[in-house]
Amino acid sequence: MGCASVTLAWMVAVATPALEAQPAPTPFDVIVRGGSVIDGTGAARTRADVGIRAGRIAAVGLPADATAATVIDATGRIVAPGFIDVHTHADELADHPAAAHFARMGVTTVIAGNCGSSPVDVAAALGKIRTTGTAINFATFVGHNSVREAVMGTARRAPTADELTKMEGLVARAMADGAVGFSTGLQYVPGTYAETDEIVALAKVAAKSGGVYASHMRNEGTELEAAVAETLLIGERAGMAVQVSHLKVDAPSRWGASAKALALIDAARARGMRVMADQYLYDAASSNLGIRFPSWALEGGQPAINTRLDDEKTWARIKQEMHKLIRERGLENYSFARIANYPADPSMNGLTIPDVAQKLKGSKELDAQFETMRAMLRAGGASMVYQFMADDDITRILTHPMVSIASDSGLNTLGRGVPHPRGYGNAVRALGLYVREKRVITLEEAVRKMTSLPASQFGFTTRGTIAPGFAADLVIFDEATVTDRATYDKPHQYPDGLGDVLVNGIPVVTRGAQTTARPGQIVTSTR
Ligand SMILES: [Zn+2]
Structure with missing residues (x-):
């Protein structure tokens, strides 16, 4: 007893002057206060304040007296990692630096260059985006169709040895310049003219740099299983991760076949392949007219x-x-x-x-x-x-834990044309229609499918989770009201209920309105 008292007295005597000498805690740049944090890993939400410093999350769970230059009141709202949209056609981001319809549905990182179509000179494309400055972060694939067209035009034949070497060189350079993988669009000219061996040879080059093989497959309905099998075979032979792009069943005669496609993916995962897929949450696809010929x-x-x-x-x-x-x-x-x-x-x-x-x-x-x-x-x-999918397939695919939610959208100009509504609504449709109304998955799971899941596939090791050290890409929304408003007839409508979006710690959407900030960065894989 006496001994303990002595110890306590000693501690008080020594510790008190040290405490008095300690400076006040360093202020944060931004504090997001009072929200329920869904951290992106799939874990249940927790009440926590989030402190941001120098574009990164500095602390989760702050003392009451923490201060910051900017305080965002998130009381009653969800705070989640910004959404990573792994399947986009946002190649022209430098020409649309605000990327308004992406930012306003909570997308803070896009991966472009999908379906085989990308700039061939990735260094030049990334340089242009860096110079312009953009609201959101950007990553890109190098696309097979673009590489093939640069070397062979639209020839409907196999490449010569010389042409294949040239294509391999273009893929290698794009990967060295920062591409995150190799994409194909095997329903499009000229990629559709390629045999499996050609794709394997080029995929192998991307695999050397840790790239992912992402494929808009040869067929998404009548021959769905054969197309999935070819995709998996290419990944297996090239020795790389596979991303099945916009998984769907696009033929009424095959509705229900999503179960078979998912079973093939599960079997490949069981034998050790890293295979994932992504999907958009609409019963219509978007493509060109030529694909019907x-x-x-x-x-x-x-x-x-x-x-x-x-x-x-x-x-x-x-x-x-x-x-x-x-x-x-x-x-x-x-x-x-x-x-x-x-x-x-x-x-x-x-x-x-x-x-x-x-x-x-x-x-x-x-x-x-x-x-x-x-x-x-x-x-x-x-x-x-093209409206030819069934909601049963969309729902079945959505419940699979290895499927991300991605828009497949390009960059829209407000009011121009009648584009697919997914570019304005896809991410929010997950939170409103599929979580709150249809109760297909939990909110935590929907967030995981747009954050840590895609980040893990692409080696984005500092994005997609709310934890100290991660980039401060955040989205703050009201789970009770968040709703997509874009329709097939009137697509140019931003969603409701999504109030604040931060990219690298900087607000790009504040109380539902976009700011002029352009804090986007180029994102590359750590693999
Ligand atoms: Zn596609």
Whole structure:
């Protein structure tokens, strides 16, 4: 007893002057106060204040007297890591530095260069983004189609040994310049003309730099299982992680096949492969008009395409194959196809192919629809929205723990065209429609699917989690009201309920309005 008292007295005598000499705690740059923190790992939310210093999270759980230059009141709201959108076509970020529709749905990092399409000179593209300054962070793949077109044009054949060497060189340089992986778009010209061996050879080059193989597969409906198998085979032979892009079942005749695709992914994971997928949460896809035509008809650029379309015999063959393609999918006509942007006649934007056929050909009959598509492709084609997925597949894919939520969106200009609504709503649709209303997954799981899960796949070791040392990319929203408002008819609508977004510690959205800040950084893999 006496001994303890002596010890205590000694401690008080020594410790008190030291405490008095200690300076006041260093203020933070920003404190996010009073919110419920969902840290991105899938763990249950906790009440904690978050302190930010020099663009990074400095502390989670602060003393009451902590101070900061900026205090964001998050009382009653969720504080989550900023969303990492692994599947975008935001290649032209330097031309749209505000990236408003991404920032306002909470996306703080985009990965561009998907579906085989990217700049070939990645160093120049990243340099332009650095020079311009952007609201959000950026990473990119190097795309197979772009590399192939640079070396071989749109030739429908295998590369020569020399051409393959040239393509390998372009992939190697892009990876050295900071690309996070190699993407394919095997339904698009010219990637669709490539055999598996060519893709493996190029993927191997990206694998040497720790890259991920991301694929818009050869088929997403009628031949879904074969396409998943090819994707996994490429990853296995190249020895690299695989990201199945925008996993879906795009043929009514195959609705339900998502179970088989997910089983193939599970089996590959069980044998040690690092395989993940991503999806957007809509029953319509977005693509070009040409994808509805047989790929052989698209070789050689617009003059060659038009020569085929103008030759009645060839057109008859094209039309026959187009008809076969929709019938195999379980579709009767093109009422599933709506125009997003038709540069030759923007007054058609928003109409379905039967509507356009009625306007141009005076009939909605199937033959008038074929003739309408012929005329549209002849005039340079269009970007399209295709409604042919089922919510059961979307839901099944969403419940799989290795599937991220990603928009597949390019950069939209407010009010221009009738683009797919996912660019304005996808991330928020997860939180509102699929968590709060449909209760398909928990809020913590939805956040994980847009933060730590994609970060782990791509080696972004300092993003996607709220923890000390991580980049201060944060999104603050009201779980009771967060709602996507963009629709197929009226896509240019920002979501509700998403108030504040920080990128590298700097607010880019404050109380629902975008700031002029451009704190985005180039993100590369640590692998
Ligand atoms: Zn794609």
